[in-house]
Amino acid sequence: xxxxxxxxxxxxxxxxxxxxxxxxxxxxxxxxxxxxxxxxxxxxxxxxxxxxxxxxxxxxxxxxxxxxxxxxxxxxxxxxxxxxxxxxxxxxxxxxxxxxxxxxxxxxxxxxxxxxxxxxxxxxxxxxxxxxxxxxxxxxxxxxxxxxxxxxxxxxxxxxxxxxxxxxxxxxxxxxxxxxxxxxxxxxxxxxxxxxxxxxxxxxxxxxxxxxxxxxxxxxxxxxxxxxxxxxxxxxxxxxxxxxxxxxxxxxxxxxxxxxxxxxxxxxxxxxxxxxxxxxxxxxxxxxxxxxxxxxxxxxxxxxxxxxxxxxxxxxxxxxxxxxxxxxxxxxxxxxxxxxxxxx
Amino acid sequence: xxxxxxxxxxxxxxxxxxxxxxxxxxxxxxxxxxxxxxxxxxxxxxxxxxxxxxxxxxxxxxxxxxxxxxxxxxxxxxxxxxxxxxxxxxxxxxxxxxxxxxxxxxxxxxxxxxxxxxxxxxxxxxxxxxxxxxxxxxxxxxxxxxxxxxxxxxxxxxxxxxxxxxxxxxxxxxxxxxxxxxxxxxxxxxxxxxxxxxxxxxxxxxxxxxxxxxxxxxxxxxxxxxxxxxxxxxxxxxxxxxxxx
Numbered sequence: 001x002x003x004x005x006x007x008x009x010x011x012x013x014x015x016x017x018x019x020x021x022x023x024x025x026x027x028x029x030x031x032x033x034x035x036x037x038x039x040x041x042x043x044x045x046x047x048x049x050x051x052x053x054x055x056x057x058x059x060x061x062x063x064x065x066x067x068x069x070x071x072x073x074x075x076x077x078x079x080x081x082x083x084x085x086x087x088x089x090x091x092x093x094x095x096x097x098x099x100x101x102x103x104x105x106x107x108x109x110x111x112x113x114x115x116x117x118x119x120x121x122x123x124x125x126x127x128x129x130x131x132x133x134x135x136x137x138x139x140x141x142x143x144x145x146x147x148x149x150x151x152x153x154x155x156x157x158x159x160x161x162x163x164x165x166x167x168x169x170x171x172x173x174x175x176x177x178x179x180x181x182x183x184x185x186x187x188x189x190x191x192x193x194x195x196x197x198x199x200x201x202x203x204x205x206x207x208x209x210x211x212x213x214x215x216x217x218x219x220x221x222x223x224x225x226x227x228x229x230x231x232x233x234x235x236x237x238x239x240x241x242x243x244x245x246x247x248x249x250x251x252x253x254x255x256x257x258x259x260x261x262x263x264x265x266x267x268x269x270x271x272x273x274x275x276x277x278x279x280x281x282x283x284x285x286x287x288x289x290x291x292x293x294x295x296x297x298x299x300x301x302x303x304x305x306x307x308x309x310x311x312x313x314x315x316x317x318x319x320x321x322x323x324x325x326x327x328x329x330x331x332x333x334x335x336x337x338x339x340x341x342x343x344x
Numbered sequence: 345x346x347x348x349x350x351x352x353x354x355x356x357x358x359x360x361x362x363x364x365x366x367x368x369x370x371x372x373x374x375x376x377x378x379x380x381x382x383x384x385x386x387x388x389x390x391x392x393x394x395x396x397x398x399x400x401x402x403x404x405x406x407x408x409x410x411x412x413x414x415x416x417x418x419x420x421x422x423x424x425x426x427x428x429x430x431x432x433x434x435x436x437x438x439x440x441x442x443x444x445x446x447x448x449x450x451x452x453x454x455x456x457x458x459x460x461x462x463x464x465x466x467x468x469x470x471x472x473x474x475x476x477x478x479x480x481x482x483x484x485x486x487x488x489x490x491x492x493x494x495x496x497x498x499x500x501x502x503x504x505x506x507x508x509x510x511x512x513x514x515x516x517x518x519x520x521x522x523x524x525x526x527x528x529x530x531x532x533x534x535x536x537x538x539x540x541x542x543x544x545x546x547x548x549x550x551x552x553x554x555x556x557x558x559x560x561x562x563x564x565x566x567x568x569x570x571x572x573x574x575x576x577x578x579x580x581x582x583x584x585x586x587x588x589x
Binding site: 022023024025026027028029127128137138139177178179180227228229230232233234235252253254262264265287290291294295298 | 352353354355356357358360362364365366367391392393394395396397398399401403406407408411480481482483484485486487489525526543545546550551554555
């Protein structure tokens, strides 16, 4: 029988997300997928599984969950309060979820998008090659209480690992490459753009993030006369009021507002995760520097599997300590620790 | 043609080849033909291609490819022929989409007709015989921007937004038509209503139209569109499709 994940309660913006649906730009559909794709990779690393598997994305608020079979989960992205039958669970870690136990995930403490991964992935039917909800395109619906989601088959990995991600919840400097319309902004405007401190606005979702600022509006020289042109994720669109909007996973495929540049893909998780009010600045980098930054970030993501560490449990937390066999693992203090028994 | 095509990088996502600084039929045709030619090259670095009104976008991972090499290939392809004189690519369709003009289902026909200098009957005669091309698809999945209508249809967008027009609505501004994918606010005028669904996420072919397809919107009675809406299971809303040579 297929294992299921039951949602007993759900925050207002839970959706199934994976790496999205590439290949449909000519039909007006952007790729979509997880707002913080690094969090997907981290969950996959913690569970030792393929990063293309689907997880539950939770914007701002989690929910309560139960599995019909023993399984293992991982929690990544925005740090949320999490409990298993009342006992606190560490974030950025994997945990055993016994059948029938109640996993409760509360509000985001730092960041915006938290992720609940499950061994085998969420196994809803593929729709146009992916499972990701794409709200602006009308694909999928927000997850609500009472939903039962099929869990993919596969070996159950070991639980009890954690990783320590670099901070991506606190804003900071976003690296930007010049793009097809950057030259429509004069050098003075580009310079002012780099010197201005921006704050993430309340108006932020999976389509776009508005950046607020106290400076004069940023304007293109021919802002209203631009023919509608392709948009890519990370584009910084200057809207009619002169404020930048960073276009995110569910943005439209084309648009008529000028774009001053494009945020590097590896910096987009920081845009997605910051809470409202978090400060950002922009800095133009050369294409060559951008390449180096992206390749470095990708190598780091690929190496996540080697960055996970076992959780060390406090013996006081182990209720049935006396049932553990503690002696047989003792080693001879005089032995060379780098020579393993059984080596030829 | 005084505009010379330009190649530019777009983010880290790919290279954009632009054939004009404003919409024109030759620039749109050049973009469609150039995209088809890029697809025919089979370059392994290219993950996807698309067109907007006057440009072709070639997606390739700029962090991984040699950008100068890709730009050189595109420049060579650009120089290989006059793209503004190129024929449209093969594999396109001609659609006839039954449409009711005016009535309560499309309440802005009379207003738009007046702006186009016509009485409603003359406007319906002109609109229902116009043959338009899908210039690009965007804003919503599968949603076509079609043109160009005769010059008297160069209507500005209305100042206020219509709060919501339904999916299948035929709306117009700036010599173009759009069939709406889903209910949405708009500044364009709602002149016709079809039972055509541009995006069918559960179908094996989710997108009905492709850039370069051509469409005619023959006038049918209001009752016919209501009947099609109620009975059609395919999404075609009674439309006929024929392959263009």
